[in-house]
Amino acid sequence: MYTCGIDVGSVSTEVVILDSKYNKIASYVIAPTGSDSKNAAREAFDSSLKQAGLTDNDVKAIVATGYGRINIPFADKNITEISCHARGAISLFPDLKTVIDIGGQDSKVIKLEGGNPIDFLMNDKCAAGTGRFLEVMARAMEINLEEFAPIFIKTTDKVDITSTCTVFAESEIVSLIGQGVDKNKIIKGLIYSIADRITSMIERLGLEEPVCMTGGVAKNMGMVKALEEKLGVKINIPDEPQITGALGAAYLAQNIH
Amino acid sequence: MGIKNRLKTGIQKNLNQKYIKRLLGIIATKPVLYAYGSTFPTISDKYLNIFTIESLKKAYSDNSHPVGYGSLFLPYEMFHALGITPFLPEVMAGFTAGLGLAPQTLKEASSNWYSQDLCTFHRSASGASELDVFPRPDFIITTNLACDAAQKSFYIHSVKYDIEKNFYLIDVPYRYSKESIRYLTAQIKNICMDICSKTGKKFDISMFKEVIDLSNEFRKWAIEVSILRKTLANYPPYYNGLNFILPFHGLAGTREAVILYKQIYKELKKYSSKEKKENSNKNKQVKRILWLHLKPYYRNEIFDILDRENCRVVFEEINHVYWPELDYEKPFESLAKKMLSHFLVGSIDNRINVILKAARDYRADGAILFSHWGCRQSNGGARIIKDSLKKLNIPTLVLDGDCVDQNNSSQGQVKTRLQGFIEILNSEPK
Numbered sequence: 001m002y003t004c005g006i007d008v009g010s011v012s013t014e015v016v017i018l019d020s021k022y023n024k025i026a027s028y029v030i031a032p033t034g035s036d037s038k039n040a041a042r043e044a045f046d047s048s049l050k051q052a053g054l055t056d057n058d059v060k061a062i063v064a065t066g067y068g069r070i071n072i073p074f075a076d077k078n079i080t081e082i083s084c085h086a087r088g089a090i091s092l093f094p095d096l097k098t099v100i101d102i103g104g105q106d107s108k109v110i111k112l113e114g115g116n117p118i119d120f121l122m123n124d125k126c127a128a129g130t131g132r133f134l135e136v137m138a139r140a141m142e143i144n145l146e147e148f149a150p151i152f153i154k155t156t157d158k159v160d161i162t163s164t165c166t167v168f169a170e171s172e173i174v175s176l177i178g179q180g181v182d183k184n185k186i187i188k189g190l191i192y193s194i195a196d197r198i199t200s201m202i203e204r205l206g207l208e209e210p211v212c213m214t215g216g217v218a219k220n221m222g223m224v225k226a227l228e229e230k231l232g233v234k235i236n237i238p239d240e241p242q243i244t245g246a247l248g249a250a251y252l253a254q255n256i257h
Numbered sequence: 258m259g260i261k262n263r264l265k266t267g268i269q270k271n272l273n274q275k276y277i278k279r280l281l282g283i284i285a286t287k288p289v290l291y292a293y294g295s296t297f298p299t300i301s302d303k304y305l306n307i308f309t310i311e312s313l314k315k316a317y318s319d320n321s322h323p324v325g326y327g328s329l330f331l332p333y334e335m336f337h338a339l340g341i342t343p344f345l346p347e348v349m350a351g352f353t354a355g356l357g358l359a360p361q362t363l364k365e366a367s368s369n370w371y372s373q374d375l376c377t378f379h380r381s382a383s384g385a386s387e388l389d390v391f392p393r394p395d396f397i398i399t400t401n402l403a404c405d406a407a408q409k410s411f412y413i414h415s416v417k418y419d420i421e422k423n424f425y426l427i428d429v430p431y432r433y434s435k436e437s438i439r440y441l442t443a444q445i446k447n448i449c450m451d452i453c454s455k456t457g458k459k460f461d462i463s464m465f466k467e468v469i470d471l472s473n474e475f476r477k478w479a480i481e482v483s484i485l486r487k488t489l490a491n492y493p494p495y496y497n498g499l500n501f502i503l504p505f506h507g508l509a510g511t512r513e514a515v516i517l518y519k520q521i522y523k524e525l526k527k528y529s530s531k532e533k534k535e536n537s538n539k540n541k542q543v544k545r546i547l548w549l550h551l552k553p554y555y556r557n558e559i560f561d562i563l564d565r566e567n568c569r570v571v572f573e574e575i576n577h578v579y580w581p582e583l584d585y586e587k588p589f590e591s592l593a594k595k596m597l598s599h600f601l602v603g604s605i606d607n608r609i610n611v612i613l614k615a616a617r618d619y620r621a622d623g624a625i626l627f628s629h630w631g632c633r634q635s636n637g638g639a640r641i642i643k644d645s646l647k648k649l650n651i652p653t654l655v656l657d658g659d660c661v662d663q664n665n666s667s668q669g670q671v672k673t674r675l676q677g678f679i680e681i682l683n684s685e686p687k
Binding site (some may be wrong): 067079080081082084105116117118119120165204 | 289640652654669673674676679680681
C-alpha cells in the first residue's frame with residue numbers, strides 16, 4: 001500500500017510516495033513550481049509514480065500541503081505545512097522537540113511534545129528570513145547560492161546587514177560592494193542576519209533539544225552552522241531536508257480511510 | 258443584486274455625507290427598514306441592524322438632538338441621559354471595513370499625515386472625518402481607558418470642527434480605589450453639568466433614572482446570555498458575538514439594548530433546547546474557542562474556517578459584563594465605578610483574571626488572540642496571556658492581522674496559521 005504527500009511551495013514542489021507497509025520512501029521528486037502550481041503538482045506526481053513504477057490506482061491516499069495545498073484537485077485532503085513538517089521530521093528523528101523550517105516563502109519554528117506539534121511561529125510577513133531573501137542577495141552579488149556555505153565557513157569576519165526589508169537589504173549590499181567591501185564578509189553578515197531572525201522566533205517559543213532543520217535552506221551548511229552557533233545546540237539535518245513536508249504529508253495520508 | 262450589495266456599491270461610489278444622508282433618509286423609513294431588516298437570518302440580527310440605522314439617522318439628521326462623538330469605553334448612559342445622540346467613530350471604522358470603504362478612508366488619512374503606525378480603527382475614522390463623511394459633532398468625549406490613540410485622534414476631530422471647548426477627556430486612574438472613584442465621579446459630573454449649560458438644559462438628576470434602569474435591565478440580559486452560553490456548543494447560523502460592540506457600549510441605557518439582548522437570549526435558549534435533543538456526542542467533538550480582542554470587519558474566511566473545522570467561538574472577552582449594577586441615586590459615582598471596573602484598567606493581571614475565568618467557565622479548548630495592528634493595549638499582553646493560558650493547558654494562537662485594513666495581512670497566511678492551530682487542537686497524543 002502506498003500513500004503520497006505533495007508539498008507545493010512558492011519555489012518548488014516536492015512529491016513523496018511512501019511504501020506504507022515498510023514506511024520507506026518509494027520515490028520522491030523535487031520540481032520547480034513555476035506559475036501553474038496545479039500543473040506542477042500533477043507533473044511531479046506523475047513523475048514520482050513513474051520513478052516508483054506505480055500507477056494512480058496504487059496510491060491509496062494523497063495529502064497536499066504547502067501554500068498551494070488547496071489547489072490540488074486530485075488530493076484527498078489538505079493539511080498545513082506545520083503538521084506535515086512536524087510529522088515528517090518526527091519520522092526521521094523520533095524524539096524531536098523543535099523543528100526549524102526555512103522555505104522559499106516563509107520560515108517557521110514548530111515546537112513538539114510527544115511527537116505532536118503544540119505551538120508554532122511563522123514569519124511570512126515579508127521575504128526577510130527566507131530562502132527567497134538569500135536568492136535575491138546571491139543575484140545582487142552575482143554569486144551562486146551554492147557558494148554561500150563554503151564562503152561562510154572559510155570567512156572569519158562579517159559586515160552587519162541592517163536592513164530587514166529584502167529590497168532595502170539588496171540596495172545596502174549593492175552600496176557595500178560599491179564601497180569595496182569584501183563580498184565574503186557581506187555573505188557572512190547576510191547569513192547571520194537570517195540566523196538572528198530565526199533565533200528570535202525559536203527563543204519566543206523556547207528552545208528545546210533535539211532540534212531538526214527542514215526545508216531547502218537546510219541544505220546550506222553555512223546557515224546551519226550559523227544557527228548552531230547562535231543557539232549553542234547541534235541541529236539534525238535530514239538526508240534530503242527539502243522533502244520533509246511532503247514526507248510528513250505522505251505519513252498523514254495513512255490516516256485517511 | 259440584493260439590497261445589501263446595492264447599498265454597498267452605492268456608498269462605495271458616492272462616499273459623501275449628502276449621499277449618506279439621502280440613503281439613511283430612504284432606508285430608515287419604516288417599510289424600507291423592515292424590508293431591509295427581514296433580509297437578516299435572525300430577529301436579533303434584524304434588531305441590531307435596524308437600531309444601528311435608526312441611531313445613525315438620528316446622528317446624521319440636521320434638526321435632531323446634539324451629536325456627541327464618543328470613544329468605545331465610555332459609559333454611554335451619560336449621553337442618553339443628557340439627550341445626546343452618540344456617534345462612535347471607532348465603530349464606524351468597523352463599518353468602513355465591512356462596506357469596503359476602508360481603502361478610501363485609509364488613503365485619505367495617509368494623505369493627511371496620519372501615521373501608518375496608528376491603529377486603523379482611528380486611521381479609518383480620521384480619514385472618513387477628513388472626507389466629511391461623518392456628521393458634525395456638537396460634543397466630543399473620550400477617555401484614556403485602554404486606548405491611547407482615541408484621546409489624540411478624537412482631539413483632532415474637535416479641532417477640525419472647531420469645537421475644542423466641547424472636547425472632554427475622561428482621565429481614568431490606574432487603580433480602583435475610593436480616591437479614584439471620587440476623582441472620576443467629579444469628572445463625569447462636571448462634564449454633564451458643562452454640557453447641560455451649553456445645551457441650555459436644566460440639569461435634573463431624575464433624567465438619569467430611566468437610563469440607569471434600562472442600563473441595569475440590559476446588563477441583566479447580557480449576563481443571562483453569558484450564563485446560557487456556558488452550556489452551548491453550537492450556535493444559530495451566522496451568530497457572532499463580536500458583532501454586538503455598538504449595542505454593548507453605545508446603546509447601554511436604551512430600550513433598544515434591552516430588546517436586543519432579550520432577543521439574543523430567547524434565540525440562544527431556543528437553540529439550547531434544540532441542542533439538548535440532538536446527539537450530545539456530536540457536541541463533544543466541537544472544539545471550544547475563547548476569542549480575545551476583536552475580529553476583522555471586512556469580508557474574511559476566519560469564521561467560515563472555524564465553522565467548517567467544527568470549532569465554535571464559545572465566548573468573546575469583549576462581551577464580559579465587567580461592571581456592577583448601577584445605582585440611579587448615585588448616577589455619576591455608578592458610572593465612575595463602571596469605568597474603573599473595566600478589566601483593561603490597571604494591571605494586565607485584571608485582564609488575565611477575566612480571560613482565565615472565561616477559559617474555565619466556557620471550557621475552552623483553545624484561545625485565539627486577534628492581534629490587531631497598532632493596538633498596543635491588547636498586543637502588549639500577548640505573551641503573558643499565552644503563558645497564563647498554557648498553565649491551564651489551553652493553547653493560544655496569536656493571530657496577527659488588522660481589523661479594518663484588509664491589505665495589512667494576507668488571507669492565505671491567516672488561513673495557514675488558523676488551520677495549523679486547529680490541527681494542533683485536534684491532534685491525538687502519539
